[in-house]
Amino acid sequence: MKAAVYTQYGPPEVLKVKQVEKPIPKNNEILLRIKATAVNSGDWRLRKADPFAVRFIFGLIKPKIKILGTVFSGQVESVGKDVKNFKVGDFVFGHTDMRFGAYAEYKCLPENGSVALKPANISHKEAAVIPFGGVTALHFIKKAKIKPGQKVLVVGASGSVGSAAVQLAKAFGANVTGVCSSANIALVNSIGADKVIDYTKVDFTKNGETYDVIFDAVKTISVSRSLKSLNKNGIMILSAAGISEMLQGLWISITSNKKVMTGVISHQATDILFLKELIEANKLKPVIDRTYALEQIAEAHAYAEKGHKRGNVAIEV
Template identity: 40%
Template sequence: MKAYVARRYGGPNVLSLEDVAKPEPASHEVLVRIVASSVNSGDVRVRGFDIPKGMRTMARLALGWSGPRQPIMGTEFSGVVEAVGAEVSRFQVGDRVFGFPGGKMGAHAEFIAMPANGRIAKLPAGLSFEQGAALCFGGSTALHFLRQAKLRPGESILIIGATGTVGHALAQLAQHRGARVSAVTSTGNVELLSERKFDRVIDYKTTPLASLNLGFDIIADCADALDFKSAQRLLKPKGRYLSVAGTLKEMLAALVPGPHGTKMIAGPAAERVEDISLLAELAEKGHFAPLIDTIIPFPQLPDAHARAQSKQKRGTVVVLHQ
């Protein structure tokens, strides 16, 4: 089968289209013919070895020393079941599905094998393959941080970077849970977010964060715009600061409580099996719709990587395989 591989770390130019072995599904697995996948910040960081200082030795041991140990990127996909293992009853050949290999990656290829009881679910009838390929990375990350923050109905949440993949998911899912959402973005994205009917849309170019005089129960920083110290002025007592883009520094700092009972939450998001079915249900009921920046054909996947690491994208870059 055809797959894009990265044999060394570097820019989008290190990706090459190669013939690799087509996976054979084990007895408990399904083989999926991929129709669409995404390129997100996880793919960009691994491909470029964009790892914060203090974590690079650990990252090389985990990811690969001189190049990615898993050379095929791609953390999420949608497609059609091509074959099922002998023990599989949950899926049938021809089912439309979406899935989240997450850190195991492997979705920038023609086929992928997934455990039938793993992070894979049937694609709701009303969703396109392109939407299905953009559900999991932002959605599962948002669910993780909302759980960690213990968001309650009626609480106020400030979301910085609300047109990013994770930020947009956070805004919708927090709103669905009854929060009062203030979404921060740039001038060009104000109209887009205003259409989503959030409680407040803030243009940081005309209303700097430092000028806000509101207190928030939660701040979700998806753009690395603040730190825990500077967030204190905007947090209520016992408020929570979600360092979604945090590094090792933030993870270590999160171990120490802040003043007035405030708390910082940082670290990688859990990849839970049950979240995939939950995201399907939320999307089917209209509570969550991924924001798609652009759709790029599979032969141009390096361009999708370039777009994903740019500062101009809104939401998820989707790759159409066929």
């Protein structure tokens, strides 16, 4: 089978499309013929070992995992003898969790993993881009217990996580303000934001508005300066936080009546199913900036890494 393989950390060019051995499903696994995947921050950060600490988990000198890619949409080609939930021919989508391996024509996954039947009303590439931003945003929105009528500010509202956060917060009944650049105002309006702030013209920390929840999806805000834009007992979500932001958030949570949420998210099939239902109800729409072929994986990584993509970068396999 074809797969995008990397054997050393480095720039996008370390990714090479090669022929590798096709996997065989275990008794509790499904063999998926992947139709589409995506380039997310987790992929390009692991490719270049950024931050350096990822080397202590994924390989100090060279990567232990040779095939990246965490999201997918495709068709079940075969199933292990113990599989009960899926059958040959099913169209499915989901997340590989920490297994990666979606930059390939085939991937084996446990049937109890983060997998669900694909919504019939969207394409494979649209389904593939949903799980990364969707599950990340959903994790924090559920953790923050967002309620109808609350005011939610989403910073980085045009990105993968941000565009999902805007739509999910709306689905939970919140009044949502998105923060983005001038070029993305129309996009953020189109996915349901009640109000959009152009960060090139307005600093939300200085406009006098306060919010029940501030969701920073792109690690761009000053945590300390943004606190004054939080209501009493407000919650700040830092979905892309580094170590320093995590420590700062912990201190704020301990010493004030405001709470900062960071940390690693978990992936569950129930979350993928929840997103599927929202998609089928037209309450969650995939946002795709560009689509590349698997053979263009290096080019796709280079583009995604610039940090200016609108929504997601899809890969057709």
